Amino acid sequence: MAEREVTISIIKADVGSFVGHVQAHPDMLQAVKARLHQAKEQGLLIDFYVANVGDDIDLIMTHYQGSNNESIHKLAWDAFMDATAVARELKLYAAGQDLLSDSFSGNMKGLGPGVAELTFVERPSEPIVIFMADKTDPGAWNLPLYKIFADPFNTIGLVIDPKMHDGFTFEVHDLIDHKKIHFTLPQDLYDMLVFIGSPSRYCIKHIYANRNGEMAAATSTDRLNIMAGRYIGKDDPVCIVRCQSGLPAVGEVLEAFAEPHLVAGWMRGSHYGPLLPVAEKDSRPTRFDGPARVVALGFQLCHGRLIGPQDFFADVAFDRAREKALELADYLRRLGPFEPHRLSLDQLEYTTLPLVAEKLKDRFEDLK
Numbered sequence: 001m002a003e004r005e006v007t008i009s010i011i012k013a014d015v016g017s018f019v020g021h022v023q024a025h026p027d028m029l030q031a032v033k034a035r036l037h038q039a040k041e042q043g044l045l046i047d048f049y050v051a052n053v054g055d056d057i058d059l060i061m062t063h064y065q066g067s068n069n070e071s072i073h074k075l076a077w078d079a080f081m082d083a084t085a086v087a088r089e090l091k092l093y094a095a096g097q098d099l100l101s102d103s104f105s106g107n108m109k110g111l112g113p114g115v116a117e118l119t120f121v122e123r124p125s126e127p128i129v130i131f132m133a134d135k136t137d138p139g140a141w142n143l144p145l146y147k148i149f150a151d152p153f154n155t156i157g158l159v160i161d162p163k164m165h166d167g168f169t170f171e172v173h174d175l176i177d178h179k180k181i182h183f184t185l186p187q188d189l190y191d192m193l194v195f196i197g198s199p200s201r202y203c204i205k206h207i208y209a210n211r212n213g214e215m216a217a218a219t220s221t222d223r224l225n226i227m228a229g230r231y232i233g234k235d236d237p238v239c240i241v242r243c244q245s246g247l248p249a250v251g252e253v254l255e256a257f258a259e260p261h262l263v264a265g266w267m268r269g270s271h272y273g274p275l276l277p278v279a280e281k282d283s284r285p286t287r288f289d290g291p292a293r294v295v296a297l298g299f300q301l302c303h304g305r306l307i308g309p310q311d312f313f314a315d316v317a318f319d320r321a322r323e324k325a326l327e328l329a330d331y332l333r334r335l336g337p338f339e340p341h342r343l344s345l346d347q348l349e350y351t352t353l354p355l356v357a358e359k360l361k362d363r364f365e366d367l368k
């Protein structure tokens with residue numbers, strides 16, 4: 001008999017927070033936990049963990065229903081509706097923000113919440129790391145995923161582990177034209193970098209091991225602002241990475257965040273700033289609504305049970321990354337409304353450009 005596949009689903013949304021866009025309220029977390037607990041009792045879920053990163057609620061769920069399953073997505077939708085009701089009752093800020101529809105229809109696609117899912121046969125030991133970010137967009141994963149799965153200076157296993165030496169295949173999505181392409185590394189490396197170096201448009205969605213085709217990583221690539229056709233908040237992406245035994249070691253996966261990189265987001269989703277690696281308890285984006293945070297929670301799967309979490313970035317080994325990120329934040333903030341701190345005009349999510357351009361249109365003269 002074929003072994004049973006387990007699915008890990010992370011479904012996340014911002015459905016209100018306090019104070020301003022800083023943190024989901026504990027009563028909201030209580031509400032979603034109650035809903036998921038009930039689903040576990042009824043046997044729909046094997047296990048769950050509710051994480052809170054900034055103003056986002058991240059539902060980490062394991063089950064046997066497969067990816068993109070209606071019952072699981074509906075459960076997450078109902079949980080977010082419950083949290084929205086709490087947010088409305090407490091008059092929290094932006095209650096219901098990411099729920100773009102009044103009703104659920106089939107799966108989360110286009111409805112607002114972000115989704116990353118992996119379905120696989122659990123190995124004899126299955127370590128996974130879940131990354132969750134606030135105040136940035138899904139392109140934030142491009143650089144670290146490239147380092148983890150393609151850069152021998154980060155991941156020595158690519159060079160000296162015979163089980164990793166065949167490299168990995170990256171599935172990259174074009175979020176503007178809604179297309180996807182697979183790059184097989186190392187041979188397609190230079191071609192891939194042409195695209196993923198522009199993370200506002202091209203995002204890594206899945207990564208597979210060339211050795212056996214196993215899926216090693218998945219991200220959420222939903223772009224709320226494009227879906228809604230107007231600004232309603234950054235997507236605040238999540239990412240799942242399986243580790244060890246022919247996949248990158250946990251330490252190789254975390255190493256990619258030791259050098260903070262610049263990501264789009266921060267205040268009004270319209271600035272570049274450093275991605276600050278923090279413990280879950282430190283994930284409240286305060287200064288200039290940021291800087292963008294990333295939390296890394298580790299779990300061992302045990303027949304679908306989530307053994308953990310291990311809050312990796314709570315470790316002192318990331319103190320220097322934090323110091324450097326905060327220095328970068330100081331430097332960039334001094335640029336104020338100027339690029340490259342502020343995003344370019346075509347990337348801005350809040351813009352007064354059409355209004356100001358309309359007001360001044362008669363004052364523009366042709367250059368002779």
Ligand code: F6R
Binds near residue numbers: 094289
């Ligand atoms: C960024 C974010 C915040 C808000 C900002 C203004 O993703 O959520 O920086 O954009 O606080 O919020 P509003 O327009 O709701 O006053």
Ligand code: MG
Binds near residue numbers: 017022055094
């Ligand atoms: Mg918010």
Ligand code: MG
Binds near residue numbers: 055
């Ligand atoms: Mg958020």
